[in-house]
Amino acid sequence: MNQVIARARTNTTAGSVHPVVVTTKFTKSSDTSGWLKVQLEPSGKMTFLPEYVKVSVTKEDSRTHFMILEGEHKGKVASLKSENAANCLVSTSRGSGAKLIAKTLGRQRLASKPRHNEVLNQLIATLTFDGQSAMITLDSDVDFKESNPLSPYYEQVRHSQPLPKGTYRILTPVVAKRADFTSFYVTAPGGNPDLKYHTVWFPIEYAATQNSNFVHVGNLSEGCVTMYDLTKWNALYKYLISNRSDKEGKYVGTVTIE
Structure with a gap:
């Protein structure tokens, strides 16, 4: 143009x-x-x-x-x-806004091979996006240390919980997450050697957590919309990143949790 x-x-x-x-x-x-x-x-x-x-x-x-x-x-x-x-x-074009729908199925204890067969109490859901579907986890029922400096609970140990049901706007990513959070999903037994873009985490706009929830790949969720199926992350990433839902380019789309 x-x-x-x-x-x-x-x-x-x-x-x-x-x-x-x-x-x-x-x-x-x-x-x-x-x-x-x-x-x-x-x-x-x-x-x-x-x-x-x-x-x-x-x-x-x-x-x-x-x-x-x-x-x-x-x-x-x-x-x-x-x-x-x-x-x-x-020279290319962008979509006018990605739409994700997560249908909650319930809790299930699952062992993650890339995480050394760690068993976690996953809140499983089916995510539909761009004509595809995949298994995700909305919460892994774990303790974690709050790392967001904007949170009133910064550096405190908290217990994870899923986002409430509803529709949320997904923000365009700003900075890469640490590679060691997810790089082993590429190299470890049971991982996906073709996994790409794993340091790109898309913030979910939610004031109650100071936007600390994300759409990202992995088998551990601290209340994030987490792509459990490692073979589907590349497609989800490409769909999200190629969309912007506002003129300022601040948002890539929405996720609805049902």
């Missing part, structure tokens, strides 16, 4: 102007992490953007410069080496 953003003089002829055209693109990861490393300008600081962030390309030389149009770094200029930009800033 090309867009005229200004008119500028280019010579000394009085009244001579021409459109300055920028190109709208979307970010794409250079690997299977789901994150694109970019250089903020003029500071040179490196940061990461999720996929499908809208940007406008403003200058191309040895580096491609672009304005970030949404998200945490909205309004900032960033750059990539031009050979990387050719593959990582793409």
Whole structure:
């Protein structure tokens, strides 16, 4: 998508102007992490953007410069080496909002092979999305240490509980979660060697927990919408990340828990 953003003089002829055209693109990861490393300008600081962030390309030389149009770094200029930009800033389109429906089935004690056959009291549900369905867990009935600094219970030990039934908005991810939270689901016996994008966790908007619940992959849920079926995460990730439900790009869609 090309867009005229200004008119500028280019010579000394009085009244001579021409459109300055920028190109709208979307970010794409250079690997299977789901994150694109970019250089903020003029500071040179490196940061990461999720996929499908809208940007406008403003200058191309040895580096491609672009304005970030949404998200945490909205309004900032960033750059990539031009050979990387050719593959990582793409012309595409996004969906208008992902819709997930989780139908609760009940508690079941399950052993997770990737977690060394740990047995947990899972709250199992069936998640439907984009014409597919998969088994998820909504809660694993475990104690955990609150890690969200915004929570009044920060660094306290809490007991997990599922989200109440209802519909919640899913936020666009901002930062990667620690790889060691989920990397063993790729490498451990009983895991999925083809699992990708596992550090991308999608926050669920819920004021009562300061958005501490997520849509993510794994066999342990501290009240999150957790993709238990490791073979279905890649598809769920691609569906979520390729959607935005608002003009600002803040949300990817909704999840309804029944």
